[in-house]
Amino acid sequence: MSASAEWFRDWFGETYLSLYPHRDEAEAEAGVRLFTRESGPESGARVLDLACGYGRHLEKLHDAGYQAVGLDLSARLLRDAAKRPGVAGSLVRGDMRYLPFRDGAFDALVNFFTSFGYFASEEEDELVVRQMRRVLRPGGTFLLDYMNAPWVIANLEAETDVEQGGRRVRQRRWIEEGQVIKRIEIFPSGEDGVRVAGAPQVFHERVRLYDPEELMVLLANNGLAVRTRFGGYAGAPFDPQSPRLLLAGVAA
Secondary structure, three states: OOOOOOOHHHHOOHHHHHHOOOOOHHHHHHHHHHHHHHOOOOOOOEEEEEOOOOOHHHHHHHHOOOEEEEEEOOHHHHHHHOOOOOOHHHEEEOOOOOOOOOOOOEEEEEEOOOOOOOOOOHHHHHHHHHHHHHHEEEEEEEEEEEEOHHHHHHOOOOEEEEEEOOEEEEEEEEEEOOEEEEEEEEEOEOOOOOEOOOOOEEEEEEEEOOOHHHHHHHHHOOOEEEEEEEOOOOOOEOOOOOOEEEEEEEEO
8 A cells, every 4th residue: 555646735625624624723823832932033024834734823923923924735725724814915825845935035934733744755855945945044943843753653553443524534554665654544424424335535644754863964954953842832842752843943
């Protein structure tokens, strides 16, 4: 079983939104609060929300007083983002490997909710990092929100089978060639929610597993120096048992 090389083009649309309609707004506020405290420039600065999805962090960045721009590949998610207060005029559809912004366009950059490592090759991931550095001015700051790969490997749940969004959803997870892969099967149901016969819809997620030191080296080699590591949005120091890894730093 293998995932499509560009699985994200199919997944982040109507089905994704129907299964995950209410991501945690308080979590988004906490993430932006951490950025503002640890890496944020002064109010009015230009900030890029890279892979902004449907805009929950972008809205909070605007609320914090930043000139925030959100970029995402999913037209469907951007349509939802445009409904948020103050966000509509600051959205760009684009690929993070080829950012459509001039060199040094931003004072800061954020990348939340493990939106890095989606590509089929490490070279493409490095291309993203180079693009991040290119669009940041020298001395610009960044916050990269990623998973703690060793923790994910140690705690990987091989399979779940639940009722979600009114449908049966089975998820299988495994490690393959340095990536954590998830196969999502959504089984059909009738109007009353009763399961019916039929083949499931199948989607995949695939994210490359960089351990903390490896990711820091990747950033440093491309002009992004990590200054601080956090284990969560509350700002606790990172340790090996942290499920998340947040890296705050500066562009050389």
